[in-house]
Amino acid sequence: xxxADLPGWAACLVVALALAGAAFSLxxxxxxxxxxxxxxxxxxxxxxxxxxxxxxxxxxxLYFSVAxxxxxxxxxxxxxFLTVTTPITLLLLGRAAAFRDRSERNAxxxxxx
Amino acid sequence: xxxxxxxxxxxxxAQLMLILAMVLAGWRVLRGPRAQDRVxxxxxxxxxxxxxxxxxxxxxxxxxxxxxxLIVGMLGFxxxxxxxxxxxxxEVIR
Numbered sequence: 001x002x003x004a005d006l007p008g009w010a011a012c013l014v015v016a017l018a019l020a021g022a023a024f025s026l027x028x029x030x031x032x033x034x035x036x037x038x039x040x041x042x043x044x045x046x047x048x049x050x051x052x053x054x055x056x057x058x059x060x061x062l063y064f065s066v067a068x069x070x071x072x073x074x075x076x077x078x079x080x081f082l083t084v085t086t087p088i089t090l091l092l093l094g095r096a097a098a099f100r101d102r103s104e105r106n107a108x109x110x111x112x113x
Numbered sequence: 114x115x116x117x118x119x120x121x122x123x124x125x126x127a128q129l130m131l132i133l134a135m136v137l138a139g140w141r142v143l144r145g146p147r148a149q150d151r152v153x154x155x156x157x158x159x160x161x162x163x164x165x166x167x168x169x170x171x172x173x174x175x176x177x178x179x180x181x182x183l184i185v186g187m188l189g190f191x192x193x194x195x196x197x198x199x200x201x202x203x204e205v206i207r
Binding site: 005006007008010011012014015016018019021022023025026028029030032033038041042045048049052053056057059060063064067074075077078081082085088089092093095096097099100 | 115116117119120123124126127128130131133134135137138140141147148149150152153154156157160161163164167168170171174176179182183186187190193194197198200201
């Protein structure tokens with residue numbers, strides 16, 4: 001069974017999930033571009049890393065499950081991996097930024113712990 | 114519209130949105146203003162590129178793009194962690 005004989009409801013649902021996920025990622029990137037300080041900007045891409053990723057992974061699972069006629073859950077690996085790594089990158093990057101701002105005594109540096 | 118057309122146009126539009134998101138994040142990489150902003154933009158480029166590859170795999174009905182997406186995600190994680198450590202210590206491995 002290929003994409004040609006995917007039923008209509010599945011195609012519509014897959015497209016809706018993928019478009020919603022892409023919209024979340026796009027909003028996150030717009031936020032990355034438009035927000036002012038680094039500590040505000042650091043939160044914006046998390047929109048794509050959580051909601052956008054989850055919706056697109058759900059679309060992929062649904063698509064391949066319906067197309068192959070069995071439950072295909074391998075895309076959950078991507079979801080699991082991103083769920084584990086996103087907080088780590090944000091934590092390390094935030095620490096690096098705080099360290100740099102404090103050592104340069106910038107005005108917008110976070111207060112010392 | 115038949116379901117292949119819905120899939121082709123809808124997933125193509127989703128892919129275009131993800132590529133636009135990559136371009137916006139790439140603009141942040143180029144503009145800065147500081148090194149941590151560039152690293153954050155690079156991480157977002159990796160993330161959106163990975164999602165675009167997953168969407169491309171759906172659009173072309175091929176299961177092989179899953180591995181590519183996984184590897185891109187792992188490379189993005191490793192690159193961001195290495196760059197963040199570099200920003201703190203001035204070297205990646207002490």
